[in-house]
Amino acid sequence: MKKTIHINLAGMAFHIEEDAYAKLEQYLKDVDRALGSDPGKKETLDDIEGRIAELLHPLAGENDRAVNSENVDDVIKVLGSPDDYKLTGEPFEGEEPSARSAAFAPKPVKKRLFRDVHNRILGGVCSGLGAYFNIDPIFFRLFFVLAIFLGPFFWISFLPYLILWIVMPKAYSIEQRMQMYGGEPLMAKSRQPYKSSGANTFFRILGVAFGFLLMLISFVVLTTIAMVIFPFVGLAEYIPGGEWIAGLPFIFFPEIPWFFSSALFMFLAIPFIMIFYLGLHLVFRFKRGGKYIGATGLILWFVSIGVLSIGGGWIAKNFSTHELIQEEFLLDDFNGDTLYVKHTNKGAGKDAVYFKDFYVNKDSDQIRVSARANIYLRKNAPDFLISIERHARGRNKYDAFENASNIDYFWNQNDSVLEISRFFELKENSSFRKQRVNVTIEIPEGMEIDGDRRLNVLR
Structure with a gap:
């Protein structure tokens, strides 16, 4: 494991790996040398440090992880090379000395749609839409939540959110976050992703409650599926009337092969296992491992569909x-x-x-x-x-x-x-x-x- 160093930039605390710190320190020294005797050197260096802090803060803020060398490279790519800060002539009349660093001015960046994984409540879709349209994400969250509870509009809300969750990439790197905000300062007053408003706190509480509900419903459904498809698991005796419900599969296929039962269980259970995992995520807010669990579940679900397709011919034969x-x-x-x-x-x-x-x-x-x-x-x-x-x-x-x-x-x-x-x-x-x-x-x-x-x- 790489050794990390605790530093402060523009009043913000960071953990940074040793090699990343050495690279960042050398960059600031090179900028200092490039500025030479500029009377506004200190102000420019302070601005650069502040800019570095606002670029690194969203990345380092997730799980309090340490800044690595790749993050520093992204910062340098955004700020420009030290040579870009060299003086090219005398200041113009009325020009502030620090304004000589033309490369420090924000460069035009084409906006792109990303999911904001650093300011998410569920998948980061609403915060990503808010960044793209320069609107407080609370309005998108309200729209999706209200539409879910408005009966006929459920699918108008749920399906678009699910599709956007799938097609919108995550904004992980600094460059991607710059594109998400269109090059605006990431820590500007209107871009404070780590300051929770009362509405966001409400949505987090709602998310936890909804997570518990998802876990409860999926657990009950999974238990019922297991009881019906695999009566021998012994769950039936603990559920009122379960001993005869467990016998229902034998009314249809008393000689059903074990692998077909397993495939049927996977086909029915995997979506609810994913719902249970989503509930865990909403409650406990862990951020890693989801894509591997999702990919594994998807592969097993498609395998189960294949087995059921083959078994479908065997079932049809019983009615031929x-x-x-x-x-x-x-x-x-x-x-x-x-x-x-x-x-x-x-x-x-x-x-x-x-x-x-x-x-x-x-x-x-x-x-x-x-x-x-x-x-x-x-x-x-x-x-x-x-x-x-x-x-x-x-x-x-x-x-x-x-x-x-x-x-x-x-x-x-x-x-x-x-x-x-x-x-x-x-x-x-x-x-x-x-x-x-x-x-x-x-x-x-x-x-x-x-x-x-x-x-x-x-x-």
Whole structure:
């Protein structure tokens, strides 16, 4: 580790590496020699030291790091070589002697858009925009924060900020910071990046609170993802209802490969891991390591997408073949001409969790999967019967047939009352393969039916 020296420049304290100090000291000596007998030499040297201090302050202020030789080279590049300060003639009438150092005057610099990493609350986007447009960054921060909380305008605020964070480079070097401010003095009255206003303090407090919120939300989501995808991690028993939620993946793919589960976990979890890391950054304000963590996360996320893409073909194969089992049962004749249909909800409890095509119930530590049956009525049919079609998909015809066979559907006739369930249920340990049930009640001419408000009448 290089040895550092503590120095003062223009009333500001710096830690500077020995070789950098030697280079800076030699530069000031050379400027002193170039100024020769200029009556305003002391004033010029004081101005140069002040300029050096204001150029180095933002860089050295981050993590109180020591000024290195490269920083000094950047300063010299901005201020010019010692020869630029040599006197070229007698002063003009009314001219201050110190004004003879033409090279010390600010040189035109083309403005560029950078992220100000030395005056940031999150990514330095707002402070960079403030420097570029010569506006207090507090106005940009207010705009982004207010837009986030205005519902429909969330994406108008969040997406542009995210895009700017990605495309705007960081202003690390002195030359980049000069370009960011368009060559204006970095420590001028309107450019005091290290003096926090009350509004900036408020935003820092808000950032810490928001960081804690991000950490909490991402932790809960990550725990849930791990519990659902990897039930064997043992988290389910600590979460109310978690023991049956953890079994949901087995409804779809009980034989799912471990590497596919890992890829699915990475795909879902990595964005929330990054959100958790962002929360840590907002709370603890550390400044190093983020790009390596982000790059690693991005690489793993793309790897997971690749594995999932390959696994997608394997998943699609499980739904590639359709099979149908159809049964017809003749109904018993009864006295009278009206059939009373009684609907039941057998197969779907009141606490069932509804997904897109099916319901999931927990019954005595068992997971039951049910779905709504399609019930039809055909009038003026040649026979008095009930027809039940069980549909399912699988990897092949045999697999699809087995999946269709594992469908339970309840119905019962008691004289003139036909009891039918509005739901069918999958047998224990069955996988969901787009099962469906079509039930058709056929009644002969002259027979009436009561309860057809829930029946789809076939023409």
